[in-house]
Structure formats: structure tokens, C-alpha cells
Amino acid sequence: MNWDIEIVSSTSSTQDHLKSLADIAEGKGIQALRQENGRGRHGRSWFSAEGNLALSFMLTPMGRVEDIGVLSLMCGLACYRTAAKYVDNALLMLKWPNDLLLDGRKCAGILIESELLRGGVIDRLYVGIGVNLNSSPIDIASNFASYADGKIDPNDFRDAFLNEVAALYALYKSGEAQLVLDQWKEAAHKVGDEMSVKLGGQIISGRYRDIDAFGNLSLCLGEEGFKTITSGDVFLGVENADVTGD
Numbered sequence: 719m720n721w722d723i724e725i726v727s728s729t730s731s732t733q734d735h736l737k738s739l740a741d742i743a744e745g746k747g748i749q750a751l752r753q754e755n756g757r758g759r760h761g762r763s764w765f766s767a768e769g770n771l772a773l774s775f776m777l778t779p780m781g782r783v784e785d786i787g788v789l790s791l792m793c794g795l796a797c798y799r800t801a802a803k804y805v806d807n808a809l810l811m812l813k814w815p816n817d818l819l820l821d822g823r824k825c826a827g828i829l830i831e832s833e834l835l836r837g838g839v840i841d842r843l844y845v846g847i848g849v850n851l852n853s854s855p856i857d858i859a860s861n862f863a864s865y866a867d868g869k870i871d872p873n874d875f876r877d878a879f880l881n882e883v884a885a886l887y888a889l890y891k892s893g894e895a896q897l898v899l900d901q902w903k904e905a906a907h908k909v910g911d912e913m914s915v916k917l918g919g920q921i922i923s924g925r926y927r928d929i930d931a932f933g934n935l936s937l938c939l940g941e942e943g944f945k946t947i948t949s950g951d952v953f954l955g956v957e958n959a960d961v962t963g964d
């Protein structure tokens with residue numbers, strides 16, 4: 719993978735900045751030292767102070783639209799694997815679809831956006847990642863510096879993260895998406911964990927059952943069987959509320 723990451727001192731959103739560029743190749747990315755108007759999932763804001771990582775990059779997987787779920791989990795897993803180089807991995811947990819929790823609080827979020835070709839083939843996948851490295855915007859979010867030895871260099875974290883993305887992406891491209899999913903499951907909540915999912919105005923509560931081959935969440939609803947969730951906000955029993963940008 720040839721990464722071509724451009725560092726800008728300030729931009730509104732690295733995601734929008736990247737999407738505004740014409741004729742870019744796979745591996746192109748924008749990293750902002752200051753991001754003024756970061757976007758989170760489901761139309762929310764993402765606050766990123768200087769010293770934290772705000773990065774967007776583009777992939778051209780040429781897979782089918784159904785693969786977006788796996789690619790999304792893949793990016794979360796890459797973040798988990800990077801984070802485990804800085805803190806004890808017993809403190810880390812992935813929360814579906816791709817949030818990273820540090821000591822039970824969100825420390826990183828990922829925004830996935832795509833452009834499709836005719837016939838449902840992914841043309842461009844834009845991945846935006848925000849990581850609270852040295853500070854948290856609010857108390858219920860965590861940051862790495864509070865748990866690691868000293869300040870974290872955003873460029874070091876970025877390079878390690880992109881290496882992990884490249885390794886997992888190679889696995890996906892060689893037809894081993896299931897291996898990516900299996901590793902994601904190892905790093906995530908455990909079967910039977912209580913969780914609620916906010917779907918529009920509705921909250922569905924149940925227990926974590928599994929992730930299917932497309933990266934969708936399967937929730938056990940007791941006597942009502944189980945439900946497959948393709949998109950939504952997950953709240954775990956260990957979290958009080960999720961107002962951290964996701």
C-alpha cells in the first residue's frame with residue numbers, strides 16, 4: 719500500500735477536505751493538526767483538539783457494497799491493534815461497529831463513507847478516524863496519554879495505524895475477510911453481553927450474539943429470537959450514555 723498523507727495545519731473536516739480532491743489514488747490521505755468542524759457518525763460532531771489524531775484516507779477496494787461492513791470493522795480492528803502498542807490491551811475493547819473503548823470509555827471513532835460504481839461495486843471508500851491521544855473533549859471520553867507513559871506523538875500513532883490497516887486490507891483482498899472478522903470478535907464485547915441499540919427513535923435491548931459474514935450485528939432478544947442490525951448506535955451495559963461523538 720502506498721500511503722500519501724498530506725498534513726494540513728487546519729481544515730474544517732479532513733473527510734470533506736479529502737472528498738473535495740479530484741483524481742486521487744488509493745492511499746491518499748489528509749491529516750489535520752487542527753480540525754475545526756469534524757463530523758462523526760449519524761450526523762454528529764467530532765471534537766478534535768490539537769495533539770489528537772484527525773485523519774482521513776481513501777481506499778479503492780472494488781468489492782461489493784456488502785463488503786463495507788467488513789471494511790468498517792477492519793479499520794476499528796487496526797485501531798485496536800495500534801492502541802495495544804501503547805496501553806495494556808486488557809483496557810481496550812472494540813464496540814460494534816468500530817468504536818474503540820479505553821477503560822470503558824470511547825477514545826476513538828471511525829467514519830466510513832463510500833462512493834459506489836454502477837452494479838453496487840465500491841469505487842471509493844473514505845475512512846475518517848479520530849483518536850483522543852493526548853486529551854479528551856469531554857469527561858466521559860478517555861485518552862491514551864492518561865494511561866500511557868507520557869504524550870503520544872500523533873504521527874507515530876498514524877504510521878502504526880496505517881501499517882495495521884495495510885496488513886488487514888491485504889488479508890481482506892486475499893479473500894480472508896473471515897479472518898479479519900474473527901480477530902475483530904476477539905477484541906470486542908463478549909457473547910451474552912447486554913447491549914441496547916438505538917435505531918432511529920427506537921431502542922432495542924438484548925444480548926450480543928455474533929457478527930455475521932457482512933459485519934452486521936446479531937442481537938439475541940430472548941424468546942423473540944434474534945435480530946440482525948446493519949446500522950445503529952450501540953450502548954453497552956458498562957456505558958452510561960454515549961455522547962462522545964457517536
Ligand code: BTN
Nearest residue numbers: 731756757758759827846848964
Ligand atoms: C464517530 O462518530 O465515532 C466517528 C468519528 C470520526 C471522526 C473523524 S476525525 C477525522 C475525520 N474527519 C471528520 O470530519 N471525521 C473523521
